[in-house]
């Protein structure tokens with residue numbers, strides 16, 4: 001059984017959040033022995049741990065007494081200081097108090113009442129299915145602008161479908177990364193080290209598309225299995241040849257048990273998805 005002091009430290013110890021038994025044991029002890037407990041741990045500004053539901057609700061109701069600002073989220077002292085220096089440029093509902101909070105809350109509060117949400121059930125189910133399907137599709141053989149890209153005129157690595165069509169491509173083999181929105185990334189121009197990832201039919205990495213803060217589609221490479229320092233990273237190129245080449249023109253010798261013998265994507269003609277194209 002931990003002491004009350006030890007129990008209070010679960011809130012500042014990341015490993016405690018991955019150990020349900022330890023975390024709930026600590027909270028149970030705090031609820032019974034110290035339901036309002038001041039935690040003082042090195043690296044954190046002191047805070048009160050409130051562990052009884054009734055107390056939490058009581059605090060929630062007293063907006064004048066209990067404030068959200070300036071520390072709405074528990075974090076290390078260094079991040080408190082960063083927040084302070086940033087002057088709270090991002091003001092969300094959980095980080096602001098009256099008079100702004102009730103005004104901003106009133107804008108959308110009705111939308112999230114159970115009655116309002118129940119009207120959206122069908123639409124939510126439809127959207128959920130669409131995006132889960134999309135994720136499943138993106139999780140398939142995905143790729144990267146590996147290998148060599150060379151001899152392309154101009155600089156900068158990103159083209160729209162129109163720019164690709166208008167561009168004079170030279171005769172040398174060029175691999176480009178095509179996104180599901182038809183944009184093209186040329187990893188050899190203004191790219192980075194990920195362009196050196198080689199192909200494997202049994203890859204240890206995959207490319208994932210995601211939108212950045214500006215709403216632009218970006219690529220992220222993530223591992224599919226644990227890798228050791230020094231391991232070579234591979235992705236499945238899932239290559240598309242836009243000149244109608246046969247699979248034999250892009251042979252694969254990766255040696256994987258499930259090697260399909262070609263770097264071309266042999267999957268069914270599916271919805272737009274990210275993958276390499278050969279030009």
Ligand SMILES: [Zn+2]
Pocket residue numbers: 200201202252253254255256258259260261262
């Ligand atoms: Zn292979």
